[in-house]
Amino acid sequence: MRDVIVIGCGGGGPVVAKELAARGLDVLVLEGGPRFANPEQEWSRLENDANNPTTGYYRVGPSDRERSAYPRALPQDSYVWQVAGVGGTTLHYYGNCPRAPRGVFDGYAGSDAANYDVDHRFPFAYEELLPYYEWVEATLPVQTAAMGTKESIFFRGAEGIGLPVNTAKQPEAPSFRPQENAILQPQGTAGKAEDPRFPDAQGCTFCGHCFQGCSMPRGAPRNLKAKRSTDNSYVPMMLTADAWTGGRPAELIADAFVQKIHTASGSTGVPRASGVTYELPDGTKHREDARIVVLAGGAVESPRLWRNSELPNPNGWVGRGFTDHHLDWVFGVFDEDTGNSKGASSSARADFPGYGGLENGGLPPGLQAFAQTFSDSGISGARRTASPATPAGADTLGRIVGRELLDSLQDVNRILNILVLTDDDVESQNGVSLLQPGLGDTNGTIPKITMRHRRRSARTLRNREFLAAKAVQILRAAGAKSVHRMDWPPLILHSQSTMRMGLSEADSVADAWAQSRAVAGLYIADNSVLANSAGAANPTLTTQAVATRTAERIFTEHFGGDPWVGREEPVCSIDDRVTEAVIARGL
Amino acid sequence: MSRASRSSSTAPPPSGAINRRVFLAGASVVGGSLVLTGALPKEAEAAAVVSDAFNGLAAFVAPGNDRFSERQGVSTALPGGVANGAAAIVQDTLDAAIPVVLGESEVKLPGALAYALLLSNYAMQVSPLSLVGPFGNAFANLTWIQKREALIRLDAAPPLDNTQITYAGNALITLAALGSFSEGTAYDWRTKVLSGAPVGWQRSKYQGVSDGHADFIGYYQDRTEVSA
């Protein structure tokens, strides 16, 4: 019997595992995807090789790339970008770590309070989460982003439309700023050389491959790679907890897909989580039992596993209320070098509390072409579809194809992209369900992701139009010679709130401590437990702060321990003790 | 690795890429009741139905100096998506992505052939004459404007709503774009060999994979940290 089993080793799971390993608990982490032990050798950083959704090394599927990816049913034009593997979708991520705006939390009484998703606030105040934000920020660590060419152009545009600069962690009003991100600041030759090597180069080398995985600086120990995806930060810490604190290393089993969560009858009549069954690539199934089970499979797989395990769903909210920031993409073509394919992918942002945010997004050419051809508005210049999107001041709306694609992509480094992050509402129509029984892969019935994007709430659609127009203005003020709005269909990179925590039992799956209401001893620690879209803040920092709070709760409630956040000093993931243990153990 | 309690040990169900037999079995459903193209392609013809469809698509998305681009009436002096291997990328992706699940019918279709037949069906709606031409898929025989019309119809009224196949309406073009400007077939992931500079990189002046760039300017207003 373990103390704790964590299902999923992505953005959220390793946070709980690291915190509880540090307290000396016996923690088992089960990850359904591969463990990339030698990223410098394993990751080509080529776009199709990395990012192809079905054959790429970053996909949702088994380690063996000869075997099929795990299918998802998508009953609408849409695309889901997730990764199965140690690090989960943070292997892809850009490391941006804004805190969620105060307005998404309970008790907020600012003058713009009505401007947020008022029916689905976090079940606690911002001040309650603040120490956990600070703890995670110190652990990753989160720093102010360095500036490359593309950021300097974004800032020029933001200044040009009269936005003020924000010099604090939290935006209180419309403003722009360098990202606060989990990418180590460049030191030495990093960002100054084409062929940087550790230790002369430390931190971000400006290689431009965040999306294909961060294995730089070349030669750096795993926990000193620039991007703080969990494989480089929390996972090394959870595996070396004895070395940097008096803890006990967590055990990690990769390629171990959990297919069922088991329950036993609990003392209060509510069933209690008792363990899991997982399958290894050789087809063998294994059962492990634990006092506490933590579900962290991500916003798609967590509700899927719940449903496939036939756990209770009394109010029908398991899988419902999917938020995805209803992303959109606006880009400008410039006469000058933009450095689009270089540097950390997104180091500049603008915030519009109550509406959402904008951030720049640098891409290599294959993904740039992908982004320019994905649209819900049909082909640019041809007749329109029924999408509610407008050009929002852009020169074109819709897919850019043929000669126009060739023209706009003549030089990938003359493009500046802006990603629109909409503060979108929790809506019960959007969610993850199961396809009909029998249509499954080895891990059970396939998840079906429904996103009625053309019928999002009035506030969501308003916010998206508002932000797209701001993006167009920033690009024009920055000097773009042409500006193009894509109107993406759901391109699900940020996936939240499908197992949401909430104030009301009627529309939430988890209570304010992230414990499932229907199954005792079962906590949720990934993006799915977020109460709402976190006001369009990139979600991972908030998930990690909530997961830290959840870990503390598990320790105090079930293992008789004391809380530590706000009382102890956090150890940073680049601390020498972690580095020495990583090197000594060949991690 | 501890595997405390083994509960059972069973062989995994067959997995892996969809094989040709399943592929064609799926096609019969497409041809017979859904795509309405009439006769089913024979296995040899099926290969051309698929590769010509996606080469025709690659030429539409990123025209070049190949015969698919010439046929559509929009071509360029330089090589384009076809030369970058975009068709193979689309085909491999779709074959590995699915089976496509058709509504409540419990029928599973393999990927690429299903979508190739879909393109052919939309092509014939736009121009019945497109059946006749140099290519084994009607879509590849269309002009660029006609292809655009076929794809507009696919966008506007996706077939088989509420099935997985609708996903492809949008994904077909974007996958062809990814295949046209990424490393495409210049890289073989099995051997890990990149042969030459991909066409897509040349067309977009991309320098290729690098360990770093000298693009660090400094910090905005020299601020390296913010207040809490």
Ligand SMILES: Cc1cc2nc3c(=O)[nH]c(=O)nc-3n(C[C@H](O)[C@H](O)[C@H](O)COP(=O)(O)OP(=O)(O)OC[C@H]3O[C@@H](n4cnc5c(N)ncnc54)[C@H](O)[C@@H]3O)c2cc1C
């Ligand atoms: C291109 C891109 C850029 C992004 N940039 C940012 C950014 O800058 N900032 C930000 O905050 N967010 C960003 N995100 C989003 C970020 O990646 C996610 O918020 C984060 O990874 C979510 O963490 P998670 O734990 O919910 O899920 P995941 O990270 O997806 O992890 C879930 C893990 O659980 C495993 N799993 C699932 N089911 C099972 C099972 N049954 N058994 C065993 N294992 C299982 C999966 O294989 C996976 O590894 C980005 C995403 C993308 C795609």
